[in-house]
Amino acid sequence: xxxxxxxxxxxxxxxxxxxxxxxxxxxxxxxxxxxxxxxxxxxxxxxxxxxxxxxxxxxxxxxxxxxxxxxxxxxxxxxxxxxxxxxxxxxxxxxxxxxxxxxxxxxxxxxxxx
Amino acid sequence: xxxxxxxxxxxxxxxxxxxxxxxxxxxxxxxxxxxxxxxxxxxxxxxxxxxxxxxxxxxxxxxxxxxxxxxxxxxxxxxxxxxxxxxxxxxxxxxxxxxxxxxxxxxxxxx
Numbered sequence: 510x511x512x513x514x515x516x517x518x519x520x521x522x523x524x525x526x527x528x529x530x531x532x533x534x535x536x537x538x539x540x541x542x543x544x545x546x547x548x549x550x551x552x553x554x555x556x557x558x559x560x561x562x563x564x565x566x567x568x569x570x571x572x573x574x575x576x577x578x579x580x581x582x583x584x585x586x587x588x589x590x591x592x593x594x595x596x597x598x599x600x601x602x603x604x605x606x607x608x609x610x611x612x613x614x615x616x617x618x619x620x621x622x623x
Numbered sequence: 624x625x626x627x628x629x630x631x632x633x634x635x636x637x638x639x640x641x642x643x644x645x646x647x648x649x650x651x652x653x654x655x656x657x658x659x660x661x662x663x664x665x666x667x668x669x670x671x672x673x674x675x676x677x678x679x680x681x682x683x684x685x686x687x688x689x690x691x692x693x694x695x696x697x698x699x700x701x702x703x704x705x706x707x708x709x710x711x712x713x714x715x716x717x718x719x720x721x722x723x724x725x726x727x728x729x730x731x732x733x734x
Contacts, residue, residue: 513666544724549632551709552667557699599667612659612722614667616662 510535513615515600521535521621522590530585530618532600540603542582592621625650627712636700644695644728645711655713656693662706664684700732
């Protein structure tokens with residue numbers, strides 16, 4: 510099993526450009542998450558999806574949109590990138606409530622907006 | 624509101640020394656606490672959770688509801704323990720496994 514995979518690993522954008530970060534998991538998890546990691550700020554939740562077909566805002570959703578394409582895939586879109594969105598982005602997935610609350614993380618995408 | 628505080632950005636110790644990474648939380652209900660670790664060039668992974676009362680890689684953490692703390696401890700640090708450590712909280716009343724993370728503590732173990 511690959512676990513949680515993310516593409517791309519690195520990306521450089523100019524201000525105003527758009528892009529989509531892709532995430533997929535092969536653990537049959539219902540829940541999926543997008544976080545951003547900034548120095549001194551820890552991990553902050555951008556959006557999450559409790560199950561296929563549902564998405565909800567997290568702590569820092571402004572400037573982002575998400576799509577839960579199916580149970581496996583959860584994408585994050587930046588419509589008009591800003592330098593403040595320079596960060597490392599992590600996707601995660603989580604097991605069913607009755608089994609485990611552990612979240613499994615992807616390797617991250619390092620995004621720079623100039 | 625849920626909040627996790629890790630007061631130390633960096634903790635530097637020598638190999639063989641005891642380690643304590645501090646974590647305090649704020650939550651009005653019953654929390655579930657976790658420690659996640661990120662080794663260099665690796666993805667974030669679960670280290671331990673308070674409900675399991677387990678010791679992983681020599682690390683332990685006890686939930687102290689009176690002091691609202693969940694400090695991570697290891698009696699003898701090893702160089703391979705050098706990593707970024709995040710404390711995280713899940714509010715049981717939320718009915719969903721949304722985690723709130725602290726800002727992280729970088730542990731550096733020197734030979």
